[in-house]
Amino acid sequence: MPELPEVEVTRQGIAPHLLDQVVSQVVVREPRLRWPVSDRIQDLVGQRVRSVSRRAKYLLLETEAGVLILHLGMSGSLRVLNPAPPPGKHDHLDLVLDSGAVLRLNDPRRFGAAIWWQLPLEAQPLLAKLGPEPLTLAFNVDHLATRLKGKKGAIKTALMDNHVVVGVGNIYANEALFAAGIHPKRAAGNVSRARLGKLVEEVKRVLARAIEQGGTTLKDFTQADGKPGYFVQQLNVYGRGGLPCNTCGTELREIKLGQRATVYCPHCQS
DNA sequence: ACCACGACCTGCACGC
DNA sequence: TGCGTGCAGGTCGTGG
Structure with missing residues (x-):
């Protein structure tokens, strides 16, 4: 979707x-x-x-x-x-x-x-029962820290939970975690406040840039006038398992997390 | 209250 | 060429 x-x-x-x-x-x-x-x-x-x-x-x-x-x-x-x-x-x-x-x-x-x-x-x-919109001030480090406190599940799964924040699906969860340098499997309650702040910032940035580019078209999606979105050209990890990291060249790793394809750089993300 | 997982559908890419 | 398998941008509902 x-x-x-x-x-x-x-x-x-x-x-x-x-x-x-x-x-x-x-x-x-x-x-x-x-x-x-x-x-x-x-x-x-x-x-x-x-x-x-x-x-x-x-x-x-x-x-x-x-x-x-x-x-x-x-x-x-x-x-x-x-x-x-x-x-x-x-x-x-x-x-x-x-x-x-x-x-x-x-x-x-x-x-x-x-x-x-x-x-x-x-x-x-x-x-x-939806969480805050990611592109509003209501989605901030305080909110995220409160919602994730004590959570043992993976940060990526939490980021995709609509009760935590809405609108972040599999593509952009992968991308935001890469941009923030956070390993997708890290326990959600175990991410430092500083890194949660970075994550908030990167979620906003990646979503805003994707909107500017007309979204990401993998196959089905078209804009209202039938054109595809062009953000796919800027994906750093999603769909790139086995390819070299755009930042450091390390081979990107692909795993399953909560039944969803998860791609990350073992060097850049911890 | 949490978490993992199945369910809902069609289409496509892949291996044999 | 055909068939079986697994996978895909979401998320609700279930059972433990």
Whole structure:
């Protein structure tokens, strides 16, 4: 999936096409996403999109009648099409707008979600217990130190835990730990405060730079206009197991950690 | 309260 | 060419 940068790039791409537009039609071709898409989603018809925002990896399309919550799962992407060609394989959902543009969700693996929510957002269980946004001041060394205190699990696993901080998936967890010089298997509660500070800084830096580059495209991800992201060219460790470290030349090591591919430099990271 | 792991899906690369 | 295996950007729910 899209991690936070890819979702944010998507948000920025679709927002201008959606803002203040009225939804004229909602076409659900395949309701079997992570959770079944409710028929109530048709309540969107006639609603004006008031804002297009993001919380963690969720996109939020707010209208007067409710909020459409979209998640891209591992393989989802959103495109704005005008005119829209006939739907292809895995084009599960269209929002047709008064402008004639179509917001189309494509998601081969169907781990994504489209949830129509008509109560206060704070009451939405998926959003209720999320940690802070990584690119805000709320994600800082104090927060991280408090959350990780006494934790014996690996720092990388903790960094990918949405209760600790949101939006950091496997690619950027690997990259941020490399940039901070921290071994991914180190016990989370055993990282010094100084190094946690460095980690906070590097998480912010790597995410911000990835957003600037249009995200990381491995295969499925495209921006709203169909272009890939270019951050893949700046990855230092992810997908580079066995290759030489860009900093010191040591062969990068690849292991499994919490069932996820984990790559690090045994010389630069401790 | 924590942690490890299975589950949900499709597509693709790889080895035989 | 075909088939089986393992792997992929997420995260929820379970059982220990």
